[in-house]
Amino acid sequence: MNKTEHFEQIFQRASDRKGGDLALQSLVSKPLETRDLLQIPDDRWLAEFTKKVFQSGFVWRVVRQKWPDFEEVFFEFNIEKILMMPDEMLEKKATDPKIIRNLNKVRTIRDNAHMIKDVSDEHGSFAAFVAKRDSRDVIGLWDFLKQKGARLGGNTGAYALRFLGVDTFILSNDVEAYFRSHDLVSGSLRSKRSLQTIQDTFQFWQSTSGLSFQELSQILALSVGDNAVGIEST
Structure with missing residues (x-):
């Protein structure tokens, strides 16, 4: 995990881009509870x-x-x-x-x-x-x-x-751009090696942030690129 950032940095960048913590949180949705x-x-x-x-x-x-x-x-x-x-x-x-x-x-x-x-x-x-x-x-x-x-x-x-409502990250263009720009993946995004690296990274962020994969994925997408706000882009 030494090539990626701690999620606090990603959250702060997304917050700065979207007008503050409250504005960012209003753009992020959560998965369903198991029940x-x-x-x-x-x-x-x-x-x-x-x-x-x-x-x-x-x-x-x-x-x-x-x-x-x-x-x-x-x-x-x-x-x-x-x-x-x-x-x-x-x-x-x-x-x-x-x-x-x-x-x-x-x-x-x-x-x-x-x-x-x-x-x-x-x-x-x-x-x-x-x-x-x-x-x-x-x-x-x-x-x-x-x-x-x-x-x-x-x-x-x-x-x-x-x-x-299942908790999942999404490999949107912005999420892919993050992983490539940080040299976490190369070649095919869908190779077993790339997918495992992406999952391991999200698991690391989840363990340190307490957020769901869905929240992590959306915040990550909102922290980079020329993204459109909303669930369909994240």
Whole structure:
């Protein structure tokens, strides 16, 4: 950890950039408590995974505007109903003008429903599975979503977790810029070595600050670069 700063320095720089401690804190959000995380039903996990799959490489605002129609077309993401859909129905729904018509992304809905159902059958619910995991192993959960889910690699799964209230850091452009400018990572950001270094650094900051990964990630992003204020950029 000798190449990085203590988080007090990062916090102070972010505070100076955003107009003081109170102004900075107003821009930072916290993850859900475990008891609240456990209340998230399986259909909401599927809904958020789907939303982030469709937002990936697309205009987020458009997906949000169409989202009530997504909920209607896909049975409010009821897992059992989704799993009962044959290929022909899935393909027909992919042509519905009320949603964003992308067959490959529509297919991920049923694929991710299978993943959630398998996990829920073993652990009681998908939320219970997430809550039982070592909360410090963020990249392990990311890798699970990448390996077992459909199109949930990269930042897609991470953003879904963030919006659901799971404590996670996000590898935004500003966060990446920090790690590169401090020579903490080089080459691919997604290599095992880079991801482990990033996680180790966040764990170090967490141990010395008492803040969640979500707060650390947001404050870090607000401390560097030409960032936009708000959760979507951090």
